[in-house]
Amino acid sequence: MITVSNVDKRYGDFQALTDVSLDIPTGSLTALLGPSGSGKSTLLRVIAGLERPDAGSVVLEDKDVTHVPPQERGVGFVFQHYAAFKHMSVRDNVAFGLKIRKRPKAEIEEKVDELLGVVGLAGYQKRYPSQLSGGQRQRMALARALAVEPKVLLLDEPFGALDAKVRAELRAWLRRLHEEVHVTTVLVTHDQEEAMDVTDRIAVMSDGRIEQVGPPRELYDRPETPFVMSFLGEVSQLGERVVRPHDLELSDGPREDAVEAQVTRVAHLGFQVRVELTLHDGTDLTAQITRHEAQALELRSGDIVWVRPTSASAFAPEDLAGATAPAAPSAPSA
Numbered sequence: 001m002i003t004v005s006n007v008d009k010r011y012g013d014f015q016a017l018t019d020v021s022l023d024i025p026t027g028s029l030t031a032l033l034g035p036s037g038s039g040k041s042t043l044l045r046v047i048a049g050l051e052r053p054d055a056g057s058v059v060l061e062d063k064d065v066t067h068v069p070p071q072e073r074g075v076g077f078v079f080q081h082y083a084a085f086k087h088m089s090v091r092d093n094v095a096f097g098l099k100i101r102k103r104p105k106a107e108i109e110e111k112v113d114e115l116l117g118v119v120g121l122a123g124y125q126k127r128y129p130s131q132l133s134g135g136q137r138q139r140m141a142l143a144r145a146l147a148v149e150p151k152v153l154l155l156d157e158p159f160g161a162l163d164a165k166v167r168a169e170l171r172a173w174l175r176r177l178h179e180e181v182h183v184t185t186v187l188v189t190h191d192q193e194e195a196m197d198v199t200d201r202i203a204v205m206s207d208g209r210i211e212q213v214g215p216p217r218e219l220y221d222r223p224e225t226p227f228v229m230s231f232l233g234e235v236s237q238l239g240e241r242v243v244r245p246h247d248l249e250l251s252d253g254p255r256e257d258a259v260e261a262q263v264t265r266v267a268h269l270g271f272q273v274r275v276e277l278t279l280h281d282g283t284d285l286t287a288q289i290t291r292h293e294a295q296a297l298e299l300r301s302g303d304i305v306w307v308r309p310t311s312a313s314a315f316a317p318e319d320l321a322g323a324t325a326p327a328a329p330s331a332p333s334a
Ligand SMILES: Nc1ncnc2c1ncn2[C@@H]1O[C@H](COP(=O)(O)OP(=O)(O)OP(=O)(O)O)[C@@H](O)[C@H]1O
Pocket: 011, 012, 014, 016, 034, 035, 036, 037, 038, 039, 040, 041, 042, 043, 190
């Protein structure tokens, strides 16, 4: 277990972390999720020992490490821009930590081969970092961090610099890796999809505080604050209710509880169809329906439809006013 208790961290006048407490179970893959500047990296650096908190403590596996230097904490890190040793082969990069710990040569070779297999880079031993793709370099970085068998693996936006497709591949790969290796892992990300997809627990951060901690589904289905609701998925406002786009139902005629709306855009995203709508009072909302539903309704821009919620959150629209949601992903137009 990693136990962070009542941590405060200031940079000059700026309060980066305020009374942060968080338990990270051994063997879990936990995300620190929040917008830019919410304090995720600062918290990760406090856990790593790269920043010293002004107040509070960090306990790793029953040992208070608040005043222990990073190299003695048994943590491995990978950052967004991983600094590989350019003049060293992949093999030597991964072996680095073991060499400085003066492990026997045969043990190093065996360990490096095993890890390169685990990260899918068997056969790349002799290459140099410049001869790898961005995704391969980050996998090498993970192999290097894992080589010294850390108790905790700390990842700060490790796939942040890569394109969307490679990111998605590496996400799936990281989850499989975690199932194999089971090292307690903390992943910093501002990408809610990445956090929901990869991790088993998410700590949502805002303004240097923890808003809510729990499994992804629980945060999505039962957000405790308006911030968590809007950060973990898109929300639309329909009258007095706040709903998720997939909690809206469309019909081509009037129905109980349904209001009239005009379709302004229909975007096909594979199986899902995003329908942008405008109500009589001028408010815009987005519905997410299946391709079959869209086909059955023969939806086209300009159509009049009736929209009603299938479920609604506990938050009134005014609660959400102060919460900053991430931008909706842009979608190709139909
Ligand atoms: N060394 C520093 N000196 C002064 N201010 C800092 C320092 N490091 C971080 N901060 C400030 O602390 C706040 C939190 O930074 P942090 O990097 O933890 O946020 P983050 O949630 O990881 O954001 P991002 O996703 O943009 O990295 C920011 O407003 C940042 O400007």
